[in-house]
Amino acid sequence: MTVAAAPLEAAETASGKGSPGERPPGEPRLVGYLYVLPAFAVFACFVLYPLAEALWYSLWEWNGLPSSPATWVGLGNYTDVFTDEELRSAFLHALILLVFYAVLPILIGLLLAGVMARAQVRGLAFFRTILFLPQVIAMVVVAVMWKMIYDPENGALNRFLGWFGIEGKSWLGDFSLALPSVGLIGTWVYFGLAMVLLTAGVQKIPPSLYDAARVDGAGPFREFLAVTLPGLRGEIAVALTLTTIYALRNFDLVYITTQGGPGDSTTVPAFQVFSRAFESSQVGSAAAVGVTLTLVIFLISFTINRVAERSS
Amino acid sequence: MTSRAEQTLGYTILGVFSLIALLPVAGIVFTALQDPDGFASFGSIDGLHFSNFSTAWDEANFGTYLRNSVFVAVVVVSVASLLSILAGYAFGLMRFRGSTLLFYVFLLGLMVPMEAIIVPLYYEMRDSWQLQNTYWSIILPQIATSVAFGTFWMRTYFRSVPRSLVEAARLDGASSWFTLWRVLLPLAKPAVLTMAVLLFMWTWNEFLLVLVMITDDGKLTAPLGLSVFQGRNTSDLTLMAAGSVIVALPVVIVYVFLQRHFIRGMLSGAVKG
Numbered sequence: 001m002t003v004a005a006a007p008l009e010a011a012e013t014a015s016g017k018g019s020p021g022e023r024p025p026g027e028p029r030l031v032g033y034l035y036v037l038p039a040f041a042v043f044a045c046f047v048l049y050p051l052a053e054a055l056w057y058s059l060w061e062w063n064g065l066p067s068s069p070a071t072w073v074g075l076g077n078y079t080d081v082f083t084d085e086e087l088r089s090a091f092l093h094a095l096i097l098l099v100f101y102a103v104l105p106i107l108i109g110l111l112l113a114g115v116m117a118r119a120q121v122r123g124l125a126f127f128r129t130i131l132f133l134p135q136v137i138a139m140v141v142v143a144v145m146w147k148m149i150y151d152p153e154n155g156a157l158n159r160f161l162g163w164f165g166i167e168g169k170s171w172l173g174d175f176s177l178a179l180p181s182v183g184l185i186g187t188w189v190y191f192g193l194a195m196v197l198l199t200a201g202v203q204k205i206p207p208s209l210y211d212a213a214r215v216d217g218a219g220p221f222r223e224f225l226a227v228t229l230p231g232l233r234g235e236i237a238v239a240l241t242l243t244t245i246y247a248l249r250n251f252d253l254v255y256i257t258t259q260g261g262p263g264d265s266t267t268v269p270a271f272q273v274f275s276r277a278f279e280s281s282q283v284g285s286a287a288a289v290g291v292t293l294t295l296v297i298f299l300i301s302f303t304i305n306r307v308a309e310r311s312s
Numbered sequence: 313m314t315s316r317a318e319q320t321l322g323y324t325i326l327g328v329f330s331l332i333a334l335l336p337v338a339g340i341v342f343t344a345l346q347d348p349d350g351f352a353s354f355g356s357i358d359g360l361h362f363s364n365f366s367t368a369w370d371e372a373n374f375g376t377y378l379r380n381s382v383f384v385a386v387v388v389v390s391v392a393s394l395l396s397i398l399a400g401y402a403f404g405l406m407r408f409r410g411s412t413l414l415f416y417v418f419l420l421g422l423m424v425p426m427e428a429i430i431v432p433l434y435y436e437m438r439d440s441w442q443l444q445n446t447y448w449s450i451i452l453p454q455i456a457t458s459v460a461f462g463t464f465w466m467r468t469y470f471r472s473v474p475r476s477l478v479e480a481a482r483l484d485g486a487s488s489w490f491t492l493w494r495v496l497l498p499l500a501k502p503a504v505l506t507m508a509v510l511l512f513m514w515t516w517n518e519f520l521l522v523l524v525m526i527t528d529d530g531k532l533t534a535p536l537g538l539s540v541f542q543g544r545n546t547s548d549l550t551l552m553a554a555g556s557v558i559v560a561l562p563v564v565i566v567y568v569f570l571q572r573h574f575i576r577g578m579l580s581g582a583v584k585g
Contacts, residue, residue, distance in 0.1 A: 028408060029406040029408060029488065030408060031402075031406070031488055032402040032406035032408035032411060033402075033408060035402035035488075036402045036411075036414060038398060038399075039395035039398060039399035039418075039459040039463055040399070042395065042452065042455050042456045043418065043421055043456050043459050043460060045452070045456065046429075046433070046452050046453045046456030046457075047424060047429060047453075047456045047457060047460065048417070048421070050429035050432040051424055051428060051429050051432075053432035054428055054429055054432050057431060057432060066439065108329070112322075112325055112326065112329070115318065115322045115325055116322055118318050119315075119321065119322035120319065121319060121322040121323060127327075128571075128575065130330040130333055131326075131329060131330060131333050132567075132574065133333055133334070133337065133564070133567070134333055135574075136513055136563050136564060136574060137337070137560045137563070137564065138534075138535045138538075138559055139517060139535075140517075140519060140535040140536075140538050140539055141340075141535075141556045141560040144542055144552060145336050145339070145340045145556060146336065147542075148339075148340070148343065148354040148549065148552075148553070149336060149339070149354060151354070154354070155354060156339060156353075156354045156355045159353070188333070188336070191329065191333075192329075192333055193578065195329065196575060196579070200579070242578075245423070245425075248425070249425045251426075251427065251519065251520050252519040252520065252535075255519075255539075256539060256542070269427070270427045270520075273430065273431070274427075274430075274523075274524075277431045278434075278524060286431050287431045287432070289427075290425070290427045290428035290429070290430070290431060291428055293425060293427055294423065294424055294425060297423050298423055301423060
């Protein structure tokens, strides 16, 4: 596994500068341009150019009809992110979903990593395969599946609760339950990723550190705080970056399960981009939300990896 | 050193969480196998009715959706892999003016979500390029976002190649093209395979792009087919479950056989999603 390289690569991705001695080893060769050209051409046409256009669109107010004029609003669409009620709640929800998509999976992963640090368990590869499975299933399928589980009439969850005499709920239809219910789907998808990453990290911590801690009379809890946790900094940073980005890009799950509802209770930025651009004719605003989302993703990966770099 | 109790605790926790990961998946498979004329409910078993799959395949159009998905995925994965190998080779083993800057531009693409570019892409495809509702409207952007990751991935691989190998090839008078395909690539199979399975998964599961670009039901990919289907038939549980299994299965099969490659790729900083 190449987990060792992960923090470094991710840090490089985020900080935008290589460490010293990172220059390509080869000799100067002009032919390099030719090799890069095809990939760059496609990339420039269908990612860079639209991205620049999105920046431009985001400064205008336009309803999307070619015949109707656009109005220059400058940064108005960006200030809306803070003032528009609907957008504010979308970003707030994204923040809450971070708890479910990133924090919870990492806490579950840490619990297991802590146990694994002391217990040598065989057959990890087998468990790893199962735990990772939710990652590879299309989000649409995950969403359809959980809609069936959450179904208020006939859903598996309410039937299960019924065995214990607990009254069923309308999980995705209730104003206060819908967002955490969507969030738990995210937890289900990503806890395996966190567990696999963190347990693999634990196996790289030198056993001598644990021996030393035991000689000093550390109990399991002290040992976790003094050895396991610091040893996992890089892996935690990677897990946090990945799950955070997935959380912020969360569109299909919300689109299928709740369409942002009931009311606006589960709307997220990615869903706002879609609904503003293609349903409610606020093209400029949609572009601004997309750009803001990108900036936030940049900022978060950059910060997480800076912190991980400094503390290692 | 390790107490038996701790080992048991380790197995128990792993077991419980594996069960949590597996139960919903098992539930939908059971649902897909229920009697289509009976009272269907998620996760129960009343025999094995494989007819749901053929019904979903023929009547609910999943055969068409699947064919479309296979076509798009094959084109995207093969073209994006080829372009990524070429670009990664240059970034990893050659020096040319501005190569670092250019590489960081690619890295930027790794973090740009589809949501950020979808709005202009839609208008360009519709008005300037006249590609809306064609396979090109999903294939081209998908290749573009894939090469951002692919180039990054292949560059990392080529930098790990022993320098002596490349030098020996040069001394023998091999061109850079020959060196890439005959000397380096045979060794790069695991790296290329890992990249290809990740690109396959991302392409197969892509949702927003297809949702926006394709309006013709006959051109939808499998995930979108499922979405349309569930919008129409929320009551037909068995058929929807069968459709879900059909949509998820190709990636799951690849995953089961190549899971080491999936996990390796996802864990080494694959920031795309």
